[in-house]
Amino acid sequence: MEQGLRLKVGLAEMLKGGVIMDVVTEEHAKIAEDAGATAVMALERVPADIRREGGVARMSDPALIERIMKTVSIPVMAKCRIGHFAEAQILQELGVDYIDESEVLTPADEAHHVDKFAFKTPFVCGCTNLGEALRRIGEGAALIRSKGEAGTGDIIEAVRHLREVLRNLRAIAQMSEMELMAEAKRIQAPYELVRYVHEHGKLPVPMFVAGGIATPADASLVMQLGAEAVFVGSGIFKSENPAKRAQAIVKATTFFDKPAELVKVSRDLGTPMSGIARNALPEDQKLAARGW
């Protein structure tokens, strides 16, 4: 791996086992940091509000992102639209620590994602399956997350995406060498990366989970399935007691395999975000379908 990419993946290594929280104000950012977040995602509206309000969702105001960067000492991430490399250039210039090329915002390009090798700032990208993950890594992403179905509080899509990636990773690890090209063709992934998966049995970058995490039990579920860290979007600040829920999800991510601890942290958290069942969503409102 070349040096630039090693530094980008290196930061993702440092975020493992932690919780990255969506925040829309400096006050949120401070609550997230005090609750033990490893990083915050600075944005104008959480996905649940983007869903409710509709319209075109774009990169956040740089002034908001800067205020959040000044407020906390932990890494700050921000989102650009799929394919919108000019937004990404602005975020890099601002000095954010990670750029999320995100399906939560309205895509800017219906065929191309950002060439992420052209940036010094690392990128995280969403995926629904292994082919998509490897295409993003092929474009230079240093961290992969499941898309899940953002802003719903419904974990089913995140579980589907994570299981799908892991199942395909295991299958490729078991294949014979001569099957790899056909598999690369089938999942529409770069051959060299399919080879990497065959040899190492894992992605060349970390795999986190996002989309629909709303409770400590959700965090435990995805960590037990094999996620290396979690993103929580609307699940914290759309709940009744964000500070307490934030800390509970941090603890649940660390002690994901200790039910006795999960009982303690799950008690008396107040009402979670109300949410929308993913299967009740009309097709055109499913964000996970965005991305190519």
Next chain:
Amino acid sequence: MRVGILALQGAVEPHRAKLAALGVEAVAVRLAEELAGCAGLILPGGESTTMLNLIEAYGLEEPLREFAARRPCWGVCAGSILMAAEVENPSQVSFGLMPITVRRNAYGRQNESFIAKIDLRLPGEPPRSQEAVFIRAPRITRCAPETRVLAELDGAPVAVEHGRHLATTFHPELSEGDRLHRHFLTICGAQRLAGAG
């Protein structure tokens, strides 16, 4: 020999892999009782604020201090911040296991992360050049005179040793080679033979 890795959050796995390649069993330490039987403890990179939060919530501070009074600890990046006597930018709680002052994010944000060559001077070995990976790294701004500086970059110490403890502001677990891991295991072994605790 078993060596603990503080596993509340952060880059635990690369240290485990280095230890495994040296034939040493790594123990993920999240609770105080998991320190029992460890010959030493690595405090890995990650977010120091997250680790502090969990250390406080799970009452790990006193057990860590007691462990460090008998056994070697090695703080890497965020781990060196936890071990420092004093932390700047911003000021925060630390455990004073080493007489050093550490400034967080001293080189800047992720865009200023970098890889450099350093000369590592381990006791009883000739100095050797090696790669050092700095990620949103802290800087050791002051250290007590009895602290042994193992490596410097631009005049600031980046690897230091004091008594049985070690601190590095870079990430040896993300580079090829295992000199620092071997060195730490040597300290752990010597401490064990000395029958401490």
